[in-house]
Amino acid sequence: MEKIHISLKVNGERKEADVEPRMLLVHFIRDVLKLTGTHIGCDTNNCGACTVVLNGKAIKSCSVFAVQADGSELITIEGLSKEGKMHPIQEAFVEKFGLQCGYCTPGIIMTAYWFLNKNKDPTEEEIKQAISGNLCRCTGYTKIIEAIKYATQKLKTSF
Amino acid sequence: MFPSKFNYYAPQTIEDALNLLEKYADEAKILAGGQSLTILMKFRLVRPGYIIDINRIKSLEYIRKEGNELKIGALTRISDILESELINKEYPIIIDAAKTIADPLVRNLATIGGNICHGDPGNDLPAVMMVLNARYKIQSLNGVRYVQASEFNIDSFTVDLKPNEMLTEIIIPNLDNFSGASYIKVKRKDGDFAAAAVASYLSIDQNDKIKDVRIGLTSLGSKPFLVKIDVNFIGSKASDDVFKQISTISYESANPVSDIRASAEFKKKLAKFLTFLSLKLSLSRIKGF
Numbered sequence: 001m002e003k004i005h006i007s008l009k010v011n012g013e014r015k016e017a018d019v020e021p022r023m024l025l026v027h028f029i030r031d032v033l034k035l036t037g038t039h040i041g042c043d044t045n046n047c048g049a050c051t052v053v054l055n056g057k058a059i060k061s062c063s064v065f066a067v068q069a070d071g072s073e074l075i076t077i078e079g080l081s082k083e084g085k086m087h088p089i090q091e092a093f094v095e096k097f098g099l100q101c102g103y104c105t106p107g108i109i110m111t112a113y114w115f116l117n118k119n120k121d122p123t124e125e126e127i128k129q130a131i132s133g134n135l136c137r138c139t140g141y142t143k144i145i146e147a148i149k150y151a152t153q154k155l156k157t158s159f
Numbered sequence: 160m161f162p163s164k165f166n167y168y169a170p171q172t173i174e175d176a177l178n179l180l181e182k183y184a185d186e187a188k189i190l191a192g193g194q195s196l197t198i199l200m201k202f203r204l205v206r207p208g209y210i211i212d213i214n215r216i217k218s219l220e221y222i223r224k225e226g227n228e229l230k231i232g233a234l235t236r237i238s239d240i241l242e243s244e245l246i247n248k249e250y251p252i253i254i255d256a257a258k259t260i261a262d263p264l265v266r267n268l269a270t271i272g273g274n275i276c277h278g279d280p281g282n283d284l285p286a287v288m289m290v291l292n293a294r295y296k297i298q299s300l301n302g303v304r305y306v307q308a309s310e311f312n313i314d315s316f317t318v319d320l321k322p323n324e325m326l327t328e329i330i331i332p333n334l335d336n337f338s339g340a341s342y343i344k345v346k347r348k349d350g351d352f353a354a355a356a357v358a359s360y361l362s363i364d365q366n367d368k369i370k371d372v373r374i375g376l377t378s379l380g381s382k383p384f385l386v387k388i389d390v391n392f393i394g395s396k397a398s399d400d401v402f403k404q405i406s407t408i409s410y411e412s413a414n415p416v417s418d419i420r421a422s423a424e425f426k427k428k429l430a431k432f433l434t435f436l437s438l439k440l441s442l443s444r445i446k447g448f
């Protein structure tokens with residue numbers, strides 16, 4: 001079983017590697033690219049800790065093989081801050097205490113990043129629906145929802 | 160968790176995919192959204208020697224009207240179905256089901272074809288396709304055949320597909336002004352499979368007399384299935400009374416097992432209750448309220 005050459009854009013930079021077909025995208029991100037902000041929680045496609053944005057869509061990277069990402073554009077949590085400045089969604093999570101242990105946070109922020117790009121003015125119900133694939137064991141979600149609401153306002157004024 | 164080793168192919172055309180399927184047949188698995196298959200492979204419940212990734216076959220992703228039918232390419236994502244204006248306007252029953260499948264992240268990858276071919280008794284779209292009288296276009300190097308949705312599911316995780324075959328299109332007849340359909344699902348929480356769910360299709364004449372009625376059940380047996388309605392309701396007035404009688408037939412046809420989601424008896428009661436609610440909703444969709 002030969003390794004396959006893949007080439008993709010990760011957070012704006014071209015990356016190339018030879019991977020075994022069975023290597024999961026989340027392992028490629030963490031172990032090959034050493035971008036450890038993307039977490040592994042359940043490893044069974046349930047918790048969303050491994051969420052990244054692949055070709056414009058938020059997906060769970062533990063359910064995709066790295067070879068499938070050949071030719072794609074990938075954004076991980078590390079790709080959100082620019083020149084040392086946090087992304088408005090990240091700021092909103094800090095300011096509104098949208099996290100406790102932080103394990104789920106990169107995944108939830110990537111989901112929010114994808115979702116707020118599509119829906120600039122979501123209702124609370126829409127926010128709840130949007131993050132329904134991301135589990136958080138600490139916060140009880142209230143603060144996360146507040147943070148995402150606050151982020152929508154920040155995003156409107158940040159340009 | 161790592162799957163066993165496999166060889167990987169990512170064909171760009173249906174033709175190439177069919178050639179690979181013919182060559183590797185029993186040893187091969189089609190990879191669509193991977194939202195079911197990849198996990199099964201990680202648990203090593205499935206160990207295909209060859210993965211045929213169809214995600215690069217862009218000609219398999221479409222939603223279009225052709226004559227009196229709606230045609231959906233097998234690789235169309237559940238998220239794209241939810242965003243389709245055409246489906247929202249003309250087939251609210253498909254939206255009823257699609258929006259309850261998993262969560263937005265899973266729906267961004269999961270495909271209609273995968274949902275139908277996987278054969279889990281809890282997959283939501285098969286029962287919907289059955290009541291809509293849909294048929295599936297199945298291709299292999301030997302040619303094309305069509306299977307009625309109601310005959311496609313054979314048993315738990317077993318569907319009418321040979322190892323060298325691939326589902327390429329789902330074909331759904333139009334709903335006219337005198338027909339309506341709906342899907343209602345009970346689940347423990349967002350992202351969960353159905354404890355039980357019911358699809359209904361109702362067609363009436365100008366005087367509210369029933370012309371046709373179909374009920375499909377999810378998570379209520381070893382496979383999604385169409386309820387055999389042996390009493391003749393054709394010509395009866397679409398009323399609560401008749402809907403109750405049909406609900407009782409659903410109750411009797413349902414054959415669920417007890418599991419973490421609910422006891423078998425509770426699921427049977429859900430079959431009855433949801434059949435009634437779904438018929439009411441389908442009727443109200445015909446009437447426009």
Ligand SMILES: Cc1cc2nc3c(=O)[nH]c(=O)nc-3n(C[C@H](O)[C@H](O)[C@H](O)COP(=O)(O)OP(=O)(O)OC[C@H]3O[C@@H](n4cnc5c(N)ncnc54)[C@H](O)[C@@H]3O)c2cc1C
Binds near residue numbers: 192352
């Ligand atoms: C957390 C979670 C919750 C879920 N909840 C629900 C739910 O509530 N309801 C529900 O219905 N589903 C649910 N699912 C399942 C999800 O919808 C699956 O993704 C879907 O059933 C399979 O679609 P897929 O495109 O991912 O298929 P894959 O996983 O790629 O494939 C599934 C099977 O179908 C075969 N296959 C796929 N496409 C074709 C084709 N075109 N021709 C022939 N064979 C094909 C594959 O070989 C494989 O055997 C859930 C999944 C997860 C992870």
Ligand code: FES
Binds near residue numbers: 045
């Ligand atoms: S680690 Fe991927 S969904 Fe939990």
Ligand code: FES
Binds near residue numbers: 136
């Ligand atoms: S903050 Fe701990 S899991 Fe969400």
